Amino acid sequence: MKITRFVPSVLFGENAFDDLNAWIDKLYPNPQQYTVFVVDAVHRTTGLLQRLRPAPQDLVLEFDAPSHEPKTSDVDALRDRIVAEKGSELPRVVVGIGGGSSMDVAKAISVMLTNPGSSADYQGWDLVKHRGVPKIAVPTLSGTGAEATRTAVLTGPVKKLGINSDYSMYDHALLDPKLIETVPEEQEFFTGMDNYIHCVEASHGSAMNALGRPFALAAKASVENFFLKEKNYADFMVGSYFGGSSIANSSVGxxxxxSYGIAFILGYRHGLANCIVFNQLEEFYGEDVRTFKAMVERHRVQLPKRVTKDVTPEQFEKMIALTYMLERDLVSTFGPEFKKALPPEKILELYGKM
Ligand code: NAD
Ligand code: ZN
Structure with missing residues (x-):
């Protein structure tokens, strides 16, 4: 039985951010309870943090997205801070404001406030036992689709893997296209390409069905329009939400x-790691890789070359193991016999080209 899930309500429009507090009060009308805002630390400089209007009992936690993508230890530390301040009292809602990193941290905190132990214990599929605290996504960078997916991607002590569960989906999303206008161009490109790649992988994969496909196709078109025609921020932001809605109900590839190996061992951030890999996948995704290359060229994006030249044999082993850990994605691309289509030698050959 496969149940399709979408984020049930969306507040959309330019300057919708100004309605955030009123929306929270409408959704969760209990003003005595506190709200947790998880905010990308970059918003100290964009001015968005200053536009938040927390009540005295609310907690505003910054996540240092400019320095790194989220780790399980970040989530555990922030959860412990909330518990240290508020004891067993739960917030009425957790609001994640930022790129995929900050939205994923907020998602994971919502779940870790109601499930015991470390967030590392829940990296995998459907390991979360209890519903989390309600949550609202406010993306300020478009492409990951984290506002609409079932996963909170975290780097843990032994692996980079998401907490994938129905409880890690947002209950609501506030989409304000003005919020993404401050993103630096290179970042806009790499995260935008994450959406493009999600949609290419999802629509080629067997996990896709007729209900998810239109979302993937619309999302893919939004990225092509943005980078090959004109920059329309509203369409681009909706494209990210659609892309997330599509992968929430299918799979990447x-x-x-x-790319998880490139990120985990070599430390490249998610969007860039995907671009480094996708650039070498013409044999699997022909036309789409050629379109990707046209977008790279048009925006004069410099992709790093020969990134794996100093990788040791032990590190390659680990990268191969990490690749096979994403079994669902490989089954979607190649079928259950994925190891025949993608044996370790083939993985090494592909990594060697990157
Ligand atoms: P990010 O959240 O890591 O942010 C990248 C940079 O952009 C940071 O320096 C951040 O501070 C900055 N930034 C964000 N908004 C800005 C704004 N409005 N103005 C200026 N700067 C801004 O980048 P991302 O690509 O959105 O997210 C990557 C993370 O998301 C990775 O951890 C990846 O694994 C994860 N991810 C999650 C999902 C999911 O479904 N949950 C899907 C794909 C990727
Ligand atoms: Zn991705």
Missing amino acids: VCHAL
């Missing part, structure tokens, strides 16, 4: 499986 071989590019993401290979």
